Amino acid sequence: MNNQGSHIVKTTTWSPGPGCHGGCGVLAHIKDGKLVKIEGDPDHPMNQGRLCARALAMTQYVDHPDRLRYPIKRTGKRGENKWQRITWAEAFDWIEEKMNKIREEHGPESMVFNVGTGRDIYAWVCMLAYAYGSPNVMFGLSGQACYGPRLSAVCTVQGDFAVFDAAQWFPDRFKDPRYTPPECMIIWGYNIHATCPDNQFGHWIVDLMKKGTTIICIDPRLSWFASRSKHHLRLRPGTDSALVMGFLNVIINQDLHDKRFLERWTNGAHLIREDTSKLLREDDLTDTGSHGNFAAWDAENARPVIWASADAAYRDNQASPALSGQWDVLLASGDTVRCHTAWDEFCREVNTYPLERVEAITGVSAKEIRAAAELYAKSKPASIHWGVAVDMTPALTPLVTGITALWALTGNLDIPGGNVFAKFAFDVVSYALPGTTGPIGLKSKEMDKPRIGADRFMPLNKFYWRCQTDVTLDQIFTEKPYPIKGMWIQTAGIMQGLGMDPKRWKKALEKLDFVVAVDLFHTPTTQYADVVLPAGSFLEKDSLRSWWVPLQTINKAMTVDECLPDMEINFELAKRFDPDYKYETLYDLYDDILKPSGMTFKELQEKGWAYPPEGSSSCPYRRHEKGLLRSDKKPGFRTQTGLFELYSTLRDEWDLEPIPHHEEPPFTPVSRPDLAKDYPLILSTGRRSPAFFHSEHRNIPWLREIDPDPLVEIHPGTAASHGIGNGEWLWIENWMGRARYKAKLTPVVPEWMIMASHGWWFPEKEAAEPSLYGVWESNINQLIPMNHHGKDGQGAPIKHSMCKIYKCSPEEVNHG
């Protein structure tokens, strides 16, 4: 390509359009204001010159003829595709007027702010929602079932999140002398190379494999990683938590766990009352005792010793607490109560999962489970990385805390090549993930009170700053305890992507007085808005990226007609809704967010990216030992007790099971044999494509060419027994509805399961209803219900439902 006369802008990816969890360094070649070429930045430590198909296709994306290029206002009915061009000033004025009216008449909480998956957009949607005064920022998946639940589950027991270590903390990466690659790595429910979700560059694992890392793959599907793995544990979807109990069983009973870690860093020695099955607390023992302090048994002196949570230490530092045993403890009331240790309780639960039972639940042979668990536990170091499959089940917290127990009990937490604490670089927080807060917040605690679901779902109450999605949808219809009147939807696709039972979401949108959509292209969802604002891609904005390490800026390379970056749109409105808004310009806000780093936006922009130095809380390793995690600088974790909690003190308080265990999901052949008669196949959804980011990219020719049709993977044997040939169209159907897919016959799926891709709509089809870009043809979410989230309001059965399949009639094939 002739690039003469072009200049190069060095920038970083992270954006809702195109969807990208970000971090790659890119070089954008700009000529006459247009993008003529984009390439990976060879100097960037994250991708080292590499780049995915989606980012390379930016030259077809950024100036695509279908880009929304100026604000538009609806003139027809919702879904009629009738629009009128307006100016930004008109758009802002109208939005301000309509939303002010809602706020005056119903209160700010009557506006819900809907976001898609976690890209930089969260910071800016929160900025707007909070300036307006609404705490109701909503992630559209049932049970918020992606990443946030995992994070809050991990925070519950270990205070900070952890990810697999690919030396991403160091500018020299693998060459850094502090680093050691893992001997073994478990990839749990993750087709990571097809995407790079959760801020991890998927191909880092390929880099590690070349360095000799052995792979264990836990996945019902034969992913590329599975076919390169030493052990592929092909479990029945939704039984991951039974498998994790099997792993723990092997590790504990074969004495493969790290006793030093167990004794020093966990609450295994803390006592549990046998009368109430609750933790024994200091206020049980003395009238003046604190409810936040716990007790262990000092066997030498035959007396309880107090764990002072604020000091993250035993009050008597000579005490030698017993890890195992049963004792009678005298309470302040004068009664005596029998107690045993949390570790005994944990082992008791683990021992209810002998491998024969785990085999019966998961379908993975006991022999294979044992071999994989031994390999993981004996490899030093070893790491685990997991995908959204762990969130997409209602009992995700018992599963996730089981996996965290694995890395903790094998001594792999925050060591080189293990699972390493993922902290925001330099403690700079723009997008406050569960467990963190940043400068973007509501003005008062009071304003957070009406947040939907935060009163009954404690993770949301305590550290996950979203409203509960299923309850929000219900509340739109019931209007109890207060009505929802409007929705701000920004670069999110509630009808084509995130929404389970999407027709119900459509009805919900129909009911609202005012809907704003901000996006780069029209989608089925934007067709339901009253006003649509054109957003910019990452090439069109100055911004910053703070999501783990490094800290980076995103640098504006170009503009496209009247499109504005998300944060500029939201900043303008934030100032209008809050006359006392703290910041004059967006750059003042950036500087404030960046304050903990000691750099201004301009200074960081000059550097491009910055890595935290040794000794800071965002630089590994062994930070719990060095006192780098807690604000009081004491060694320990950022939990209530300061310990890694094998027995969760928070869940003990919330009346939820404090230790990992298996719960059979709601729609499986085991829990619903009645449904299995009509719907004998397991339906799993979310087959990843390297060409698409969820519901995006169907309109980009280079990418659509890679995956032109909505595919469902079916085992050849299963297809044959249904008379379905490769490439033939079929219906996937269950009690909720049906969707039309093209069969891909492949042995990568087991005979008893099919795997459907998600996010399908057809930008090339008629926009107006009833077609609505064909969104009802192949939308697999039509087969998945809302309202089956877990007990803590998180997680949903998205990857394991039930269905039957049958061939489309010739007429049905031609029809669309």
Add this chain to the structure above:
Amino acid sequence: MAKKHEFGLLIDYEYCTGCHTCQVACAQEHDWPAGMGGIRVSEIIQKLPKGKYYLTYLPFPTELCVLCKPLTKQGLEPACVKHCMAGCMQYGPVEELAKEMTKKARTVLYVPR
């Protein structure tokens, strides 16, 4: 005798993940419309004993691959090689690449048109 086909592409198909980056990198570099391009990626699923399968993704240079002459003339790498997410492609003189091959199984050497 002058060497007519001096350069080639060496692929380590043990590590190709089928990410299709090479395909889009080529299309972008050479302005190919969708449906045309210098490289295609195919999927090969081989059944092994004991119910196992081996999944291979194999990039294949088409009639349209020109080995990125405009780039390589400047000493730059071909677009596909540069961007390959798995780092499993190499460009160079055929003889050198052939030597490389002797060190690593599951490789294939292409000398495109």
